[in-house]
Amino acid sequence: xxxxxxxxxxxxxxxxxxxxxxxxxxxxxxxxxxxxxxxxxxxxxxxxxxxxxxxxxxxxxxxxxxxxxxxxxxxxxxxxxxxxxxxxxxxxxxxxxxxxxxxxxxxxxxx
Amino acid sequence: xxxxxxxxxxxxxxxxxxxxxxxxxxxxxxxxxxxxxxxxxxxxxxxxxxxxxxxxxxxxxxxxxxxxxxxxxxxxxxxxxxxxxxxxxxxxxxxxxxxxxxxxxxxxxxx
Numbered sequence: 462x463x464x465x466x467x468x469x470x471x472x473x474x475x476x477x478x479x480x481x482x483x484x485x486x487x488x489x490x491x492x493x494x495x496x497x498x499x500x501x502x503x504x505x506x507x508x509x510x511x512x513x514x515x516x517x518x519x520x521x522x523x524x525x526x527x528x529x530x531x532x533x534x535x536x537x538x539x540x541x542x543x544x545x546x547x548x549x550x551x552x553x554x555x556x557x558x559x560x561x562x563x564x565x566x567x568x569x570x571x572x
Numbered sequence: 573x574x575x576x577x578x579x580x581x582x583x584x585x586x587x588x589x590x591x592x593x594x595x596x597x598x599x600x601x602x603x604x605x606x607x608x609x610x611x612x613x614x615x616x617x618x619x620x621x622x623x624x625x626x627x628x629x630x631x632x633x634x635x636x637x638x639x640x641x642x643x644x645x646x647x648x649x650x651x652x653x654x655x656x657x658x659x660x661x662x663x664x665x666x667x668x669x670x671x672x673x674x675x676x677x678x679x680x681x682x683x
Binding site: 465494496503504505506509519549551553560561562563564565566 | 606608613614615616617618621659670671672673674675676
Protein backbone atom coordinates (compact mmCIF):
# COMPACT_ATOMS: atom_id res chain seq x y z
CA UNK A 462 0.00 0.00 0.00
CA UNK A 463 1.98 3.00 -1.30
CA UNK A 464 -0.49 5.75 -0.29
CA UNK A 465 -0.10 8.89 -2.42
CA UNK A 466 2.71 8.87 -4.97
CA UNK A 467 3.94 12.04 -6.68
CA UNK A 468 6.30 12.27 -9.61
CA UNK A 469 8.70 13.82 -10.34
CA UNK A 470 10.27 14.81 -7.01
CA UNK A 471 12.24 17.67 -8.52
CA UNK A 472 11.99 19.63 -11.76
CA UNK A 473 13.48 22.76 -13.28
CA UNK A 474 11.45 24.44 -16.02
CA UNK A 475 12.21 27.36 -18.26
CA UNK A 476 9.71 30.20 -18.50
CA UNK A 477 6.96 29.30 -20.97
CA UNK A 478 7.51 25.55 -20.85
CA UNK A 479 4.76 23.18 -19.83
CA UNK A 480 4.69 20.07 -17.67
CA UNK A 481 2.40 17.68 -15.86
CA UNK A 482 2.81 16.79 -12.22
CA UNK A 483 1.61 13.27 -11.61
CA UNK A 484 -0.31 12.08 -8.56
CA UNK A 485 -1.61 8.57 -7.91
CA UNK A 486 -3.26 6.99 -4.87
CA UNK A 487 -4.02 3.34 -4.17
CA UNK A 488 -6.42 3.77 -1.24
CA UNK A 489 -9.58 4.02 -3.36
CA UNK A 490 -10.24 7.53 -2.05
CA UNK A 491 -12.78 9.53 -3.99
CA UNK A 492 -11.40 12.91 -2.90
CA UNK A 493 -8.12 14.32 -4.15
CA UNK A 494 -6.44 17.71 -3.85
CA UNK A 495 -3.52 19.77 -5.13
CA UNK A 496 -1.80 22.28 -2.85
CA UNK A 497 1.19 24.53 -3.35
CA UNK A 498 3.51 25.77 -0.63
CA UNK A 499 5.79 28.74 -1.15
CA UNK A 500 8.90 29.05 1.07
CA UNK A 501 8.02 29.80 4.68
CA UNK A 502 4.30 29.88 3.94
CA UNK A 503 1.31 27.63 4.55
CA UNK A 504 -0.35 25.42 1.97
CA UNK A 505 -2.79 26.89 -0.54
CA UNK A 506 -5.38 24.81 -2.40
CA UNK A 507 -5.09 24.87 -6.20
CA UNK A 508 -7.71 22.37 -7.39
CA UNK A 509 -9.64 19.49 -5.93
CA UNK A 510 -11.80 16.60 -7.07
CA UNK A 511 -14.63 14.74 -5.34
CA UNK A 512 -14.63 11.86 -7.81
CA UNK A 513 -13.72 10.73 -11.29
CA UNK A 514 -14.85 13.28 -13.87
CA UNK A 515 -15.47 16.02 -11.28
CA UNK A 516 -13.01 18.82 -10.53
CA UNK A 517 -13.27 22.28 -9.01
CA UNK A 518 -11.12 25.32 -8.37
CA UNK A 519 -9.47 26.06 -5.07
CA UNK A 520 -7.95 29.27 -3.78
CA UNK A 521 -5.17 29.72 -6.39
CA UNK A 522 -6.16 27.96 -9.66
CA UNK A 523 -4.80 30.46 -12.21
CA UNK A 524 -2.11 28.99 -14.45
CA UNK A 525 -3.06 25.39 -13.72
CA UNK A 526 -5.39 22.72 -15.08
CA UNK A 527 -6.43 19.32 -13.77
CA UNK A 528 -8.26 16.24 -14.95
CA UNK A 529 -9.64 13.21 -13.14
CA UNK A 530 -10.35 10.39 -15.55
CA UNK A 531 -9.86 7.64 -12.96
CA UNK A 532 -10.25 7.35 -9.19
CA UNK A 533 -6.53 6.69 -8.80
CA UNK A 534 -4.95 9.54 -10.78
CA UNK A 535 -5.15 13.33 -10.49
CA UNK A 536 -2.54 15.05 -12.68
CA UNK A 537 -1.83 18.79 -12.46
CA UNK A 538 -0.91 20.59 -15.68
CA UNK A 539 1.14 23.79 -15.99
CA UNK A 540 0.77 25.18 -19.50
CA UNK A 541 3.01 28.27 -19.56
CA UNK A 542 5.38 28.13 -16.62
CA UNK A 543 6.11 31.43 -14.85
CA UNK A 544 8.61 32.22 -12.05
CA UNK A 545 5.66 32.79 -9.70
CA UNK A 546 4.91 29.07 -9.98
CA UNK A 547 8.17 28.16 -8.31
CA UNK A 548 6.94 26.23 -5.29
CA UNK A 549 6.54 22.85 -3.67
CA UNK A 550 3.43 21.04 -4.85
CA UNK A 551 1.63 18.52 -2.67
CA UNK A 552 -1.06 16.13 -3.74
CA UNK A 553 -3.42 14.60 -1.18
CA UNK A 554 -6.35 12.24 -1.00
CA UNK A 555 -8.89 11.81 1.74
CA UNK A 556 -11.59 9.74 3.30
CA UNK A 557 -14.00 10.90 5.97
CA UNK A 558 -12.75 8.51 8.60
CA UNK A 559 -9.00 8.80 8.16
CA UNK A 560 -8.35 12.40 7.20
CA UNK A 561 -5.95 13.46 4.50
CA UNK A 562 -2.94 11.53 3.22
CA UNK A 563 -0.32 13.69 1.52
CA UNK A 564 2.33 12.79 -0.99
CA UNK A 565 5.98 13.67 -0.51
CA UNK A 566 5.81 16.67 -2.85
CA UNK A 567 7.25 17.93 -6.14
CA UNK A 568 9.78 20.74 -5.91
CA UNK A 569 9.44 22.93 -9.00
CA UNK A 570 11.73 25.78 -10.01
CA UNK A 571 10.90 28.01 -12.97
CA UNK A 572 13.84 29.98 -14.36
CA UNK B 573 -14.82 27.03 8.10
CA UNK B 574 -13.97 28.76 11.39
CA UNK B 575 -10.59 30.45 11.71
CA UNK B 576 -7.97 29.37 14.19
CA UNK B 577 -5.28 31.25 16.10
CA UNK B 578 -2.02 29.60 17.10
CA UNK B 579 1.23 30.97 18.53
CA UNK B 580 3.80 31.28 15.74
CA UNK B 581 6.49 29.34 17.55
CA UNK B 582 7.40 27.53 20.75
CA UNK B 583 10.28 25.53 22.17
CA UNK B 584 10.07 22.30 24.09
CA UNK B 585 12.62 20.22 25.99
CA UNK B 586 13.22 16.69 24.77
CA UNK B 587 11.39 14.15 26.93
CA UNK B 588 8.94 16.69 28.32
CA UNK B 589 5.32 17.12 27.32
CA UNK B 590 4.61 19.69 24.61
CA UNK B 591 1.31 21.54 24.95
CA UNK B 592 0.22 23.31 21.78
CA UNK B 593 -2.71 25.71 22.14
CA UNK B 594 -5.26 26.64 19.50
CA UNK B 595 -8.02 29.20 19.70
CA UNK B 596 -11.16 28.69 17.58
CA UNK B 597 -13.70 30.96 19.25
CA UNK B 598 -16.05 31.05 16.22
CA UNK B 599 -16.29 27.28 15.80
CA UNK B 600 -19.69 25.93 14.79
CA UNK B 601 -21.45 23.01 16.43
CA UNK B 602 -20.74 20.62 13.56
CA UNK B 603 -17.08 21.56 13.04
CA UNK B 604 -14.33 19.20 14.10
CA UNK B 605 -10.88 20.20 15.35
CA UNK B 606 -8.08 18.62 13.31
CA UNK B 607 -4.34 18.65 13.93
CA UNK B 608 -1.70 18.04 11.29
CA UNK B 609 2.03 18.50 11.36
CA UNK B 610 4.62 19.11 8.69
CA UNK B 611 8.16 18.00 9.27
CA UNK B 612 10.67 19.94 7.20
CA UNK B 613 10.08 19.57 3.44
CA UNK B 614 7.65 16.67 3.84
CA UNK B 615 3.92 16.50 3.18
CA UNK B 616 1.66 17.26 6.16
CA UNK B 617 0.83 14.32 8.40
CA UNK B 618 -2.51 13.73 10.11
CA UNK B 619 -2.22 13.58 13.92
CA UNK B 620 -5.64 13.54 15.52
CA UNK B 621 -9.11 15.07 15.40
CA UNK B 622 -12.13 15.47 17.67
CA UNK B 623 -15.53 17.09 18.03
CA UNK B 624 -16.08 17.76 21.74
CA UNK B 625 -14.69 14.84 23.71
CA UNK B 626 -11.01 14.52 24.49
CA UNK B 627 -9.22 12.13 22.15
CA UNK B 628 -6.01 10.11 22.43
CA UNK B 629 -4.08 8.00 19.97
CA UNK B 630 -0.55 6.67 19.69
CA UNK B 631 0.80 10.05 18.62
CA UNK B 632 -0.92 12.60 20.82
CA UNK B 633 -3.85 13.69 22.96
CA UNK B 634 -6.39 16.35 22.08
CA UNK B 635 -8.08 18.31 24.85
CA UNK B 636 -11.09 20.43 23.79
CA UNK B 637 -12.60 22.90 26.25
CA UNK B 638 -16.22 22.46 27.24
CA UNK B 639 -17.30 25.55 25.27
CA UNK B 640 -15.19 24.26 22.30
CA UNK B 641 -13.62 27.67 21.78
CA UNK B 642 -10.11 26.38 22.27
CA UNK B 643 -8.13 23.17 22.30
CA UNK B 644 -4.70 21.84 23.21
CA UNK B 645 -2.64 19.23 21.42
CA UNK B 646 -0.41 17.33 23.82
CA UNK B 647 2.70 15.44 22.72
CA UNK B 648 3.35 13.45 25.90
CA UNK B 649 7.10 12.87 25.56
CA UNK B 650 8.54 15.11 22.88
CA UNK B 651 11.46 13.81 20.84
CA UNK B 652 13.77 15.63 18.45
CA UNK B 653 11.77 14.08 15.59
CA UNK B 654 8.70 15.99 16.75
CA UNK B 655 10.30 19.24 15.57
CA UNK B 656 7.80 20.44 12.95
CA UNK B 657 5.11 22.97 12.11
CA UNK B 658 1.81 22.01 13.73
CA UNK B 659 -1.47 23.08 12.14
CA UNK B 660 -4.79 23.35 13.95
CA UNK B 661 -7.73 23.32 11.52
CA UNK B 662 -11.47 23.33 12.10
CA UNK B 663 -13.86 22.05 9.47
CA UNK B 664 -17.08 20.20 8.96
CA UNK B 665 -16.42 16.47 8.62
CA UNK B 666 -18.11 15.88 5.30
CA UNK B 667 -17.22 14.24 2.05
CA UNK B 668 -14.68 16.23 0.05
CA UNK B 669 -14.48 19.11 2.47
CA UNK B 670 -11.30 21.02 1.95
CA UNK B 671 -8.57 21.67 4.51
CA UNK B 672 -7.55 25.32 4.87
CA UNK B 673 -4.09 25.73 6.36
CA UNK B 674 -3.12 28.75 8.44
CA UNK B 675 0.35 29.64 9.64
CA UNK B 676 0.62 26.94 12.30
CA UNK B 677 3.01 26.75 15.27
CA UNK B 678 6.65 26.05 14.60
CA UNK B 679 7.75 23.70 17.40
CA UNK B 680 11.43 23.21 18.12
CA UNK B 681 12.31 20.33 20.42
CA UNK B 682 15.66 20.93 22.09
CA UNK B 683 17.94 18.34 23.65
